Amino acid sequence: MSKLSIMAYTVGILFFLVSCSFSIFYVYKVVSHELPKEEKTLEKFNYHIVLVTEELDNEYWRIVEKGAKAAAEKYGVQLEYAGPKQANIDDQVKTIEMSAASKVDGIITQGLSDEQFTPLINRVVAKGIPVITADTDTSNSKRMAYIGTDNYYSGFLAGKALIADTMGNANVAIITGSFYANHMQQRVKGFQDAVKAQKRIHIIAVEESEISRVKAAEKANQILQEHPEVNAFFGTSALDGIEIAQVVEKYKKQDQIYIIGFDTLPETLSLIRKGTIKATVVQEPFQIGYGAVKMMIDLIEGKKVSPIVHTDTRILRIRDLPVNHPDRMGEHE
Incomplete structure (x- = not known):
């Protein structure tokens, strides 16, 4: 056998051995590491539902997500939690459109704006995908149902609480999460209707925080600078009352200014x-x-x-807080 033939034969044997080694390694990887992943992908869910929120990392919506996940786990449903990182109605609309395009079994979302959400929801429902509005309703759309707060009533309750808790002239400033969102509009309207017959109560300003801590603080500071007569605030979103309070503490006016907020974040x-x-x-x-x-x-x-399910709404004051209880509420079923 020539030297050239021997070299070719040797190279062939080496190539065969290397190929065998890779094959054995691949089989090992598949058997010992990849199969669990395949089993996970084969996990069966009854339905695929998407919860689309106005802002992913909003503390209030994280509690909504927690409740949705609890139900999803109980009933064997795949739940996705989706939406813009920061409140942006256009991004929320796009997220709903993408969810519908992926042919999920159902979409839960807020009906923030009649102008944008009514035609959007109608298009999704026309594709055979049921839509439920949560927290904020778009009653003129073809959504299948609404579950959440009666937002007008919640604002009305806030107004009645201010009447009960204050004496003398109350010069009120309202900071609302959004001028365009249906639920914020309803909360402001309910509050205004509750206090309008009270001659001692005057609404001095209504400002928008854009669901932003920074903006809420800026607006509270601006109001106190421009309207030193203000001695009461109503914050219509979870973050508004917190930031109003921080600004009021900065001015050391916590004993002079009445604040009523929204929600029970820690x-x-x-x-x-x-x-x-x-x-x-x-x-x-x-x-x-x-x-x-x-x-x-x-x-x-x-x-x-039921096409409309209103969840519980009430006013909480310090006397309603249990003694030595962690500052967490609203997370029970």
């Missing part, structure tokens, strides 16, 4: 214990998330659901 409850925030409107975000998923399952399965 910071809000802490500020109530300190006496800076005098009252807050209590919603049930966990209940909203849990109930929305349960309603969606019923809809998908052809069961009848």
